[in-house]
Amino acid sequence: MSDEAASGSVPETEPQPAAEQSTEWTPRAWPVSAIIVAVIFALLTAWFLFQAFGNLINVPDAYKAYGLGDRIPWAVLIAGVALPPLLFAAAALLGMRRALTARVLIFAAALGATAATSFALYALSVYLVTAG
Numbered sequence: 001m002s003d004e005a006a007s008g009s010v011p012e013t014e015p016q017p018a019a020e021q022s023t024e025w026t027p028r029a030w031p032v033s034a035i036i037v038a039v040i041f042a043l044l045t046a047w048f049l050f051q052a053f054g055n056l057i058n059v060p061d062a063y064k065a066y067g068l069g070d071r072i073p074w075a076v077l078i079a080g081v082a083l084p085p086l087l088f089a090a091a092a093l094l095g096m097r098r099a100l101t102a103r104v105l106i107f108a109a110a111l112g113a114t115a116a117t118s119f120a121l122y123a124l125s126v127y128l129v130t131a132g
Contacts, residue, residue, distance in 0.1 A: 053081060068129060
């Protein structure tokens with residue numbers, strides 16, 4: 001019998017070598033299918049961004065042509081440009097490490113919010129022009 005066994009103490013186990021790594025599978029943040037979904041929704045969101053840039057460029061001239069140059073809704077026009085990429089980025093961050101169906105739903109919700117805010121900003125700009 002060894003001295004350790006006689007004294008009743010439990011022998012220490014040797015540390016595991018650092019070369020052994022966990023074999024557990026960890027999901028990637030952006031698998032290929034998620035990238036394809038993101039690209040599709042990026043293209044759909046880009047339409048709203050394109051429209052917002054068109055409004056930012058053309059609306060001031062149209063307002064000036066009708067004698068409404070002092071009523072140009074600059075805040076609304078700038079918000080229209082800023083919101084689509086912000087909502088898309090928020091959806092991309094919220095969708096990280098989620099199932100593909102959850103990502104699609106998050107991107108769809110962001111696209112719906114983009115469309116709703118685009119229409120709301122259009123209605124607000126019409127109200128600002130006609131109310132003043």
